[in-house]
Amino acid sequence: MTITHATGYAIKDAKDYLNFELTKYELEPLEDDRVTVNVECCGVCGSDHHTISGGWGPWETKFVVTGHEVIGKVVEVGSKVTEFKVGQRVGVGAQVGCCGKCKSCKGTNENYCVQPVHGYNTKWYDNAEHQGGYSTHVRAQERFVFPIPEKLASTDAASMLCAGITTFSPLVRNGAGPGKKVGVVGLGGLGHYAVLFGTALGAEVTVFSRSDAKKEDALKMGAKRFIATTEGFEKDLQFEFDLIIVTASSSKLPINELLTTLDVEKKLVFVGMPEDGLSNITSQALSGNAAALASSHLGNKQEVLQMLKLAEEKQVKPWVNVLQMKDAAKAIQAVEDNTVRYRSVLIQDIEA
Amino acid sequence: MTITHATGYAIKDAKDYLNFELTKYELEPLEDDRVTVNVECCGVCGSDHHTISGGWGPWETKFVVTGHEVIGKVVEVGSKVTEFKVGQRVGVGAQVGCCGKCKSCKGTNENYCVQPVHGYNTKWYDNAEHQGGYSTHVRAQERFVFPIPEKLASTDAASMLCAGITTFSPLVRNGAGPGKKVGVVGLGGLGHYAVLFGTALGAEVTVFSRSDAKKEDALKMGAKRFIATTEGFEKDLQFEFDLIIVTASSSKLPINELLTTLDVEKKLVFVGMPEDGLSNITSQALSGNAAALASSHLGNKQEVLQMLKLAEEKQVKPWVNVLQMKDAAKAIQAVEDNTVRYRSVLIQDIEA
Structure with missing residues (x-):
């Protein structure tokens, strides 16, 4: 029946x-x-x-x-x-x-x-x-x-x-694995999965967060590095990452700065969904390394x-x-x- | 000497x-x-x-x-x-x-x-x-x-x-060739090269422009289609293109609408350089097809x-x-x- x-x-x-x-x-x-x-x-x-x-x-x-x-x-x-x-x-x-x-x-x-x-x-x-x-x-x-x-x-x-597949899919579609450096922006439900799965796939994961509050958690999850996004954080990271996954849902993220930390022709994949748009993206910020701002769905x-x-x-x-x-x-x-x-x-x- | x-x-x-x-x-x-x-x-x-x-x-x-x-x-x-x-x-x-x-x-x-x-x-x-x-x-x-x-x-x-290499490089790096559909936004010096080289590489090129003024030129250059970007132009073009090259330098382009015309995980490559930023990009517009907004340099x-x-x-x-x-x-x-x-x-x- x-x-x-x-x-x-x-x-x-x-x-x-x-x-x-x-x-x-x-x-x-x-x-x-x-x-x-x-x-x-x-x-x-x-x-x-x-x-x-x-x-x-x-x-x-x-x-x-x-x-x-x-x-x-x-x-x-x-x-x-x-x-x-x-x-x-x-x-x-x-x-x-x-x-x-x-x-x-x-x-x-x-x-x-x-x-x-x-x-x-x-x-x-x-x-x-x-x-x-x-x-x-x-x-x-x-x-x-x-x-x-x-x-x-x-x-x-x-x-x-x-939460898991939302981060896993862009990780595998963008080649996260041994020898690759992955940045994860924001450590919430999505971010914690990006760290867990990024690490499980063999990539070296760096967590970006506004403050140091979640540093200990990030390292326990398997992240190799934790970076607070204070003024000028991007200076020593130019061309560093093979992939960045943004899991934060704020529209005030330092997106242009994060974009400059990507290696040539790599992606920053936005899986957060701020209700307002991603303002102030400049084509200049994207052109120095042919970076791409992307998103993903499940x-x-x-x-x-x-x-x-x-x-x-x-x-x-x-x-x-x-x-x-x-x-x-x-x-x-x-x-x-x-x-x-x-x-x-x-x-x-x-x-x- | x-x-x-x-x-x-x-x-x-x-x-x-x-x-x-x-x-x-x-x-x-x-x-x-x-x-x-x-x-x-x-x-x-x-x-x-x-x-x-x-x-x-x-x-x-x-x-x-x-x-x-x-x-x-x-x-x-x-x-x-x-x-x-x-x-x-x-x-x-x-x-x-x-x-x-x-x-x-x-x-x-x-x-x-x-x-x-x-x-x-x-x-x-x-x-x-x-x-x-x-x-x-x-x-x-x-x-x-x-x-x-x-x-x-x-x-x-x-x-x-x-002008030539600025459009040629993103064309070849993103697979423009036979069986691929390429959109070119704006028909100026860069745009005309995107049409000429996209066509020479064997791709099917569609030109987007604000009005019909340059339609005849676009078709002479080898474009197969010409679309004026009036209200709702994107409705019949969902998941259509393998690549879009934006050669216009305005910040008032219908970028979110253009993004929805890309097939899954394809790129819109911005080679124009508006002096103000690319405003109002939404992660929602990017997520339905995992589109990427990118740029390129020579x-x-x-x-x-x-x-x-x-x-x-x-x-x-x-x-x-x-x-x-x-x-x-x-x-x-x-x-x-x-x-x-x-x-x-x-x-x-x-x-x-």
Whole structure:
């Protein structure tokens, strides 16, 4: 018998965005290529806060159940699903569907689909609403469901599916590995993964931060160097880095200065999302070393699988705080207060 | 007997930047690795106008003799020069020296030297002043002197050494060739070369311009399509281009819109140099297709030689207006008035 409803912690009003109400709602249909997952735990992402507080604009759905770092068990599969079986432990990240028809989808860039279906506050092509993982169940296209390697704890794997892959994909697409120098700007949930995975891939990682406050943590995570971005910090670093990943979401970052620390034709990949634009980028700052300012969105399936395998093999252990799902408001408040060290994960507590 | 002086058309005051005065001045020393070139003709670049008018700030030298698109004959070589002989026809572009010691120089990126010596208004490492090609003679390190293929006319080859290579290098470094779609934004001196060389390399070129005024010219140069950047122009072009080269120098370009027309992980390379920054770039505009905003500076020696060879083989013919060198002010005025179609070249007229 097909599951028709989920129960989740919903926000009903962006002005009252810490008021999670346990709510029963209809799931999107179980189509041929979809998998239903019974949620075991779910990571808490900065996007959750941006969305429920209305910081990224009005909602697409009537209410919002956030959560796009889901680990759980397969409880149903559509008739054409070949990759998964009921009972299998899987993950679902910040994208649950793609059109399957565009150039990106036909290749291996489904994460750059022209019309992606995101992890929550989103509608499918037939207008059915999709909600996220602060809940009992989520549904996703098979292409966006990932088997979880046995040795990875669910609470460790959860946040890899958004924060992890968001940094892992630009790392591997830009050649991070032995002999390469990678700069990571900002040490939050994303930044800490950039350090962990950059190091696991064999690159030499340098963390840039506004102050020395997180220096000890950065070095524990595997960074070789920590640089506070005070006046003139870039002077001794010209042409130094093969890649810089900016995980901070401020628009006041010293981007032009950071750009000059890149070696020739290398990229600064912005994965933070400041609500205002990146002002004052000068073509002069980009031309002295042919630097590129780029961004990135999640990763493709191959990269997610590669990341999970590497995490298992190299025992990559994220720094997570585990809470009950009913404490979602506490977790969101910690995001707002910038006190998360370095990711929160919510454990299922909704009675079946 | 070593040549000690050159005579050139000099600007002595940025406030009086159309007043070229025939002036005799001391050349930098002929060091072991330098070549002295007797100027036959010299292209007129937008940089010349920016510099003499003070638009790019105060000068480094007492007066300025512009011109960094030089064709001429070798008249002297330093004791360690192996590549050139007296009498040979050669070109000198917008860089005449490099440190030879930095990572870029030790590799093949001397155009990204940490301390390049530019084509004029510049000082060597020993503080000797270097001036440009609106003159009888220039000196350059052997590495920045290029043999000119026999079938290329001097007045055609001249402007390839700055305008040409500025677009050719990002074209080849970003894979422009058969099956690739290249966008060229702006049709001036640089833009016209981007069309000519993009086409010669086998790419399909689309020109973007504010209005339809230059459509006919663009198509004659080899462009397959011409698109006026009116409201919504980008809507039907999502994920279309493999590379975009922006040759316009305005800060009001629709950069975010252009970025969305790139295929996944492709570059928009800015070779224009607006005096104000590139405002309002959003990381959101970059993330949907992992686009990169980049820049570029000239090209390395291999690329210059490849360009000149291609120009000879494919009979790439730039659209140039030939003037006498004494008419430099007319040529500069035309740059200011934006009436050049599409490059001016000055022919030597200074008596020996």
